[in-house]
Amino acid sequence: MEIRENVSLKHLNTFGIDVKARYLAEIGEESEVKTTLNSYGTKPQLLILGGGSNVLFAGHFEGLIIKNNILGRELLKEDHDYVWVKLGAGENWHDIVLWAIENGWGGIENLSLIPGTVGAAPMQNIGAYGVEICSVFEKLEAIDLSTLKLRVFDANDCQFGYRHSVFKGALKNQYLITRVVLKLQKHPVFNTSYGAVSQTLKARGIKELTLRNISDAIISIRESKLPNPDTIGNAGSFFKNPTVDRNIYNNLKTAYANIPNYPTEDGLVKIPAGWLIEQCDWKGFRKGAIGVHKNQALVLVNYGGANGEDLVQLSKEIQSSVNAKFGIELTPEVNIV
Numbered sequence: 385m386e387i388r389e390n391v392s393l394k395h396l397n398t399f400g401i402d403v404k405a406r407y408l409a410e411i412g413e414e415s416e417v418k419t420t421l422n423s424y425g426t427k428p429q430l431l432i433l434g435g436g437s438n439v440l441f442a443g444h445f446e447g448l449i450i451k452n453n454i455l456g457r458e459l460l461k462e463d464h465d466y467v468w469v470k471l472g473a474g475e476n477w478h479d480i481v482l483w484a485i486e487n488g489w490g491g492i493e494n495l496s497l498i499p500g501t502v503g504a505a506p507m508q509n510i511g512a513y514g515v516e517i518c519s520v521f522e523k524l525e526a527i528d529l530s531t532l533k534l535r536v537f538d539a540n541d542c543q544f545g546y547r548h549s550v551f552k553g554a555l556k557n558q559y560l561i562t563r564v565v566l567k568l569q570k571h572p573v574f575n576t577s578y579g580a581v582s583q584t585l586k587a588r589g590i591k592e593l594t595l596r597n598i599s600d601a602i603i604s605i606r607e608s609k610l611p612n613p614d615t616i617g618n619a620g621s622f623f624k625n626p627t628v629d630r631n632i633y634n635n636l637k638t639a640y641a642n643i644p645n646y647p648t649e650d651g652l653v654k655i656p657a658g659w660l661i662e663q664c665d666w667k668g669f670r671k672g673a674i675g676v677h678k679n680q681a682l683v684l685v686n687y688g689g690a691n692g693e694d695l696v697q698l699s700k701e702i703q704s705s706v707n708a709k710f711g712i713e714l715t716p717e718v719n720i721v
C-alpha cells in the first residue's frame with residue numbers, strides 16, 4: 385500500500401473530469417485501511433471511491449481518496465432454493481451479474497450493465513428495470529472510519545429506499561463497505577414487468593425466458609438510451625425522479641394532459657425527471673464541453689475537457705427552470721464532491 389500525491393482523477397471518474405487528488409491510496413484488503421489511515425495521520429478529508437460512476441468532482445480533492453479494490457467471490461452456503469454469495473466490494477458489478485447468470489443464479493439480471501463496484505451498489509440501493517439491490521441483499525461488512533472496527537449491517541440497518549441508504553444519509557462518509565452478501569435464487573423468478581423489457585423481448589421473438597436473454601434485452605435498451613462513459617463522460621441519471629402527492633399531480637395533469645406518471649406504493653405519484661427536463665427544452669442542449677444528452681434528458685454529459693463546476697452550474701439552472709415551470713424541486717442523485 386502506497387499513498388500517492390497529486391494523482392489525476394481523470395480516469396477514475398466516468399464524467400472524465402480532469403482534476404487531482406492531493407493524496408490517493410488503493411487498497412486491496414481490509415488491513416490496508418488501517419495502515420493507510422495510520423500513516424496518513426489525523427482527520428484527513430476523506431473520500432471512498434469505487435468506479436467513480438456516481439460522483440462529480442467540482443474541483444481538485446484536497447484530502448485523501450481511498451480507492452477500494454477489495455476482490456473476492458465466495459459461495460457461503462446454499463439450500464434448495466437459494467445461494468448466499470459473499471463479494472469483495474471492489475468487484476466490478478456487471479462482472480458479478482454475468483457470473484451469477486453463468487451459474488444460473490437469479491435476482492440481479494435486471495441490474496445488468498450498471499457501471500461501478502459491488503461496494504457502492506448498496507450506497508444508493510442501485511435499481512433498474514423494476515429491481516433494486518435491496519431485493520437480494522442479505523448483509524454487508526463495513527469498517528467504521530473513526531474506530532476502524534468492522535460492523536455488519538443487515539437490510540434493516542441499511543434503511544434502503546429509492547436511490548437511498550443510511551450510507552447516503554445519517555452515516556454518510558463514516559464507513560468503508562468491504563464485503564457484500566447477496567442471496568440469489570436457484571430457481572429464478574423473472575421480472576419483466578417494466579414495459580420496455582417486455583416489448584424488447586417480444587420484438588426479439590423470445591418465447592422462453594432465461595437469465596441470459598433478459599440480461600441481453602436490458603443491455604440493448606440501456607445501450608440505446610444511455611451514453612457509454614468511454615465515449616461521452618457521464619454519471620447516469622443526474623437527478624432522482626421526483627414524487628408528488630395526488631393533488632399536485634392532478635393539477636399538473638390538467639395543464640399537461642400527457643404527463644407520464646407512475647403511482648407509488650405509498651400513494652404518491654412518480655414523475656420522470658427526464659420528461660420534466662425535456663419540457664424545459666434542455667434535451668440535446670450543449671454549451672462548449674457540457675450538455676444534456678440527446679437521447680436522455682436526465683443525463684448530463686462531458687463531451688471532453690469539461691470543468692466540474694460548470695456541470696454543477698448547469699445542474700442548478702436545470703433545477704431552477706423545472707421549479708419555475710412545474711413547481712417541482714429536483715434532487716441530485718450524483719454525489720457532488
Ligand code: FAD
Pocket residue numbers: 398431432433434435436437438439452473498499500501502503504505507508509510511512551559560561562610611612613618619620621719
Ligand atoms: P462511486 O461513484 O465510486 O461512488 C459513489 C458513492 O459511493 C460515493 O459517495 C462514494 O464515496 C461511495 N462509495 C463507493 N464505494 C464505497 C465503499 N466501498 N464504501 C463506502 N462508500 C463507498 N445507478 C443505478 O442505480 N441504476 C442505473 O441504472 C444506473 N445506470 C448508470 C448508467 C451509467 C452510464 C452510469 C455512468 C451510471 C449509472 N448509475 C446507475 C450510477 C452508478 O453506476 C451507481 O451508482 C454505482 O453503484 C456507482 O458505483 P461506483 O463504484 O462507480 O461508485
Ligand code: EPU
Pocket residue numbers: 511512513514609619620621622623624625644656657658659660662667679680681682717
Ligand atoms: N423521458 C422523457 N424524456 C427523456 C427521458 C425520459 O420524456 O429525455 C420520460 C419518458 O416518458 C420515459 C420515462 O421518462 O418513458 C422514463 O425514462 P427511462 O425509462 O429512460 O427511465 P428514467 O426514469 O429516466 C430510471 C433510472 C435509471 C434506470 C432506468 C431504468 C432514476 C433516477 N433513473 O431512469 O437509473 O436505469 O430508470 O429502470 O431513477 C441511474 O440511476 O443512474 C439510472 C440510469
